[in-house]
Amino acid sequence: MxxxxxxxxxxxxxxxxxxxxxxxxxxxxNGRHTEVGSIIKRYGKKNVIILYGQNHAVRSGLLExxxxxxxxxxxxxxxxxxxxxxxxxxxxxxxxxxxxxYAVDFILAIGGGSVIDVAKSLSVNFxxxxxxxxxxxxxxxxxxxxxxxxxxxxASAGSExxxxxxxxxxxxxFKQGFRNDLVRPLFAITNPELTYSVSMYQxxxxxxxxxxxxxxxxxxxxxxxxxxxxxxxxxxxxxxECAETxxxxxxxxTARANLMLASTFSHNDVTSMxxxxxxxxxxxxxxxxxLYPSIAHGHGLAVLYPAWLFxxxxxxxxxxxxxxxxxxxxxxxxxxxxxxxxxLALKELFMRLGLTTTLSSLGVxxxxxPVLADIVTENGKKELYHDQKSLTKDDIIKLYESCF
Numbered sequence: 001m002x003x004x005x006x007x008x009x010x011x012x013x014x015x016x017x018x019x020x021x022x023x024x025x026x027x028x029x030n031g032r033h034t035e036v037g038s039i040i041k042r043y044g045k046k047n048v049i050i051l052y053g054q055n056h057a058v059r060s061g062l063l064e065x066x067x068x069x070x071x072x073x074x075x076x077x078x079x080x081x082x083x084x085x086x087x088x089x090x091x092x093x094x095x096x097x098x099x100x101x102y103a104v105d106f107i108l109a110i111g112g113g114s115v116i117d118v119a120k121s122l123s124v125n126f127x128x129x130x131x132x133x134x135x136x137x138x139x140x141x142x143x144x145x146x147x148x149x150x151x152x153x154x155a156s157a158g159s160e161x162x163x164x165x166x167x168x169x170x171x172x173x174f175k176q177g178f179r180n181d182l183v184r185p186l187f188a189i190t191n192p193e194l195t196y197s198v199s200m201y202q203x204x205x206x207x208x209x210x211x212x213x214x215x216x217x218x219x220x221x222x223x224x225x226x227x228x229x230x231x232x233x234x235x236x237x238x239x240x241e242c243a244e245t246x247x248x249x250x251x252x253x254t255a256r257a258n259l260m261l262a263s264t265f266s267h268n269d270v271t272s273m274x275x276x277x278x279x280x281x282x283x284x285x286x287x288x289x290x291l292y293p294s295i296a297h298g299h300g301l302a303v304l305y306p307a308w309l310f311x312x313x314x315x316x317x318x319x320x321x322x323x324x325x326x327x328x329x330x331x332x333x334x335x336x337x338x339x340x341x342x343x344l345a346l347k348e349l350f351m352r353l354g355l356t357t358t359l360s361s362l363g364v365x366x367x368x369x370p371v372l373a374d375i376v377t378e379n380g381k382k383e384l385y386h387d388q389k390s391l392t393k394d395d396i397i398k399l400y401e402s403c404f
Contacts, residue, residue, distance in 0.1 A: 018273055018274050020269055020273060021181050021184075022161065022184070022268050022269065023181070023184050023186070024160070024161040024186065024187060024188050025186065025187040025188070026161065026187075026190065026264065027039065027189045028190045028191075028260075028261070029191065030191055030192065031191060031193070032189050032190075032191050033062065033065060033066065033069075033151050033191050033194065034069055035069070035189070036066055036069045036070070036108070036149075036151060037069035037070045037073035037075060038069075038073060039187055039189070040070070040073070040075055040106060040108070040149065041075065043106070043147070043149075043186055043187075045075070045105050045147070046074075046075055046105060047075070047076045047077070047102065047103060047104045047105050047106065048070065048075060048077040048078075048104060048105075048106045048107070048108050049077070049078050049079075049080060049095065049099045049102065049104045049106075049107055049108070049122075050063070050066065050067075050077050050078070050079050050080070050108045050110060051080050051081070051083060051095060051107065051108070051109045051110065051111070051115050051118055051119050052081045052083065052109075052110040052115060053083050053110075053111045053112075053114065053115050053153075054081070054082055054084060056111075056153060056197065057110045057111065057153070060194075060197060062110065062151070062153070062194065063079075063081075063110065066108070066151065076102075077108075078098060078102045078104065080095045080098055083111065083114055084114065085114045085296065085297070086114065086168050086170075086175065086289050086293045086297065087114045087115075087117055087118045087167060087168060088167075088168050088169065088170060089121075089132050089136075089167050089168065089169045091118045092118055092121045092122055092125055092132045092167060093132050095118060095122045096122055096125050099122060099146070100126070104146070105146070105147075106146070106147055106149070107122055107146055107147070107148035108148070108150075108151070109149070109150045109151070110151045110153065111151075111153050111154065112152070112153055112154030112157060112206075113154070113157020113158075113159040113297075114157075116157065116159040116160060116185070117157075117159055117165050117166050117167060118167070119148045119150075119185075120148065120159070120165035120183035121136070121165055121167050122146070122148075123145040123146045123147070123148050123182070123183055124144075124145045124182060124183060126145070126146040127143075127144045127145070127146070128142075132167075133167065133169060133174070135165075136165070136166070136174075136176050136177065136178055137176065138176075142178075142180045142182045142183070144182070145180075145183060147186050148185050148186065149185050149186050149188070149189070150187070150188045150189065151189045151191075151194075152188060152189065152190045152191075152194070152260070152264075153198070154206060155195055155203075155207075155256075155260040155262070155264075156202075156206030156207075156209045156210060156263055156298065157267070157297075158209075158210065158213050158263050158265075158267025159267070160185060160188035160190065161185070161264050162184065162267040162268055162269070163180055163181050163183060163184050163269070164177050164178075164179050164183075164267070165177055165179075165180075165183050166286065168290060168293065170290060170293045173287075173291050173371070174290055175286040175287070175289060175290035176286060177282075177286075188264065190260050192257040192260050195260060196251055196256065200250050200354060201296075202296075203246060203250065203353075204298070204350075204353035204354055205297070205299050205302070206259075206263065207239055207242070207243050207259065207353060208298040208302045208350060208355065209263075209297060209301060210235070210239060210259070210262055210263045210266045210267075211236065211239055211266075212279075212281065212282065212298075212301045213266040213267040213271075214231075214232040214235050214236065214266045214267075215232075215236075215305065216277065216278070216279040216281060216282065217232060217271045217272040217275055217277045217279075218232040218233075218236075218271065218319070218323070219309075219312070219316055219319060219320075220272075220276055220277060220278060220386075220387055220388075221275065221276070221387050221388070225273050225275065227273065228270065228271050228272065228273040228275060229271075231265070231270050231271050232266075232271040233323075233326045233327065235262050235265060235266050235271065236323070236326070236327045237326070237327055238258055238259075238261075239259070239262055240327060240328070240349065241255075241258075242256075242258050242259045242262070243349060243352070243353055244352075246259070247352055247353065278385060278386050280308070280384050280385070280386050280391075281301060281304050281308050282301070283376060283384060284304050284308070284372075284376060284384070284399070284400075285297060285300040285301050285304055287372045287373075287375035288300045288304070288359075288364070288372060290375060291368060291372060291375065292362065292363065292364060294363075295362050295364075299356075299362065302347075302350040302355045302357060303356075303357050303358060303359055303361075303362065303403050304399075304403060305346075306343050306346060306350075306357070307399055307402045307403050308399060310343065311395070311398075311399055311402075312389070313339065313340070313343075315388040315389060316339075316388065317335055317336060317339040318335065318339075320338075320339035320340075320342050320343065321335045321338045321339045321342070323339075324341055324345065325338065325342075327342070327345075327346075328341075328342060328345040330342055330345065357403075358403060359404050366401070369397055369400045369401060370397060372396075372400055373396045373397045373400065376393075376396055377392075380393045384396060
């Protein structure tokens with residue numbers, strides 16, 4: 001065997017080099033949110049800004065339980081609430097002003113991905129004097145961050161253990177994220193009981209979002225990183241089983257617990273080991289919910305992702321065949337048939353969860369498609385990169401049109 005041939009074999013079969021840093025302490029179980037005071041004290045923090053959403057934390061008594069836990073440990077706190085889905089940058093600016101005024105040394109996010117993302121953006125903006133969107137626009141890279149922790153109330157975004165943060169500026173049709181290990185929470189308290197009051201619609205869009213975080217990694221080239229793909233497949237099967245259970249019984253305790261864990265592990269980078277994780281359908285959806293802020297992120301993904309899979313069908317059909325077999329127990333002899341049935345099975349699962357799967361059903365106007373494509377491509381200046389093939393502005397227009 002020649003040295004040149006040996007080198008090629010090594011390149012074809014060797015694992016990519018990669019770094020994996022998951023610093024977040026996962027604190028899982030019923031009732032664990034009552035430990036938050038002692039946990040923050042253990043990290044040596046004494047003055048906290050608590051971020052939360054619109055009504056749930058107050059109405060459910062969760063906020064009171066948290067403040068009681070902080071009072072018991074003599075930890076000072078200030079409150080900032082009212083954060084909505086697809087969080088706007090003004091939340092970050094307002095929270096920063098309060099955090100500075102009270103000289104806080106810790107951020108506690110009570111909620112799902114939107115609240116957590118505001119907390120993450122606040123964490124890097126606390127020490128930064130420029131515009132709060134500079135990190136999301138990737139103009140600057142974070143150098144320092146205020147530490148944060150999470151009490152999770154919604155299994156969906158996986159933001160409780162991820163290095164990602166997404167913030168919107170709907171007045172300028174902007175929604176974009178950045179990644180940096182500085183924004184990974186120090187701890188995430190995940191109590192499945194806190195999700196029992198989440199509506200079935202929010203549960204459904206959360207399941208879709210959780211699926212997407214690993215699906216978008218799974219269908220990137222892996223260079224023989226089988227462990228990453230097997231982690232992803234375990235998450236997919238768990239999600240399918242949880243979805244089927246929760247359709248019949250939305251309060252099933254086991255399904256709620258497993259769904260919460262799947263959400264956390266789908267976006268903490270274990271399913272992207274050795275991969276170039278290009279979350280391109282997230283980019284397509286970010287444009288959608290930037291232009292239409294009322295669209296739930298997971299619902300937009302449910303519409304766009306099956307269409308994207310058909311665009312990449314020839315490049316992905318072998319992996320789609322595997323996905324169909326492992327996740328949906330489909331075993332057609334013909335690869336093309338099995339792969340297509342796998343896409344349709346995924347779409348059908350979304351529909352069984354009560355989600356519509358067309359852009360028109362979300363109130364999107366066909367005449368806005370060129371605007372969406374301009375947002376994605378920065379007015380046609382760039383293509384949407386994926387390691388299988390990139391999409392031009394015209395390709396993106398066709399993809400959006402196929403979703404009507």
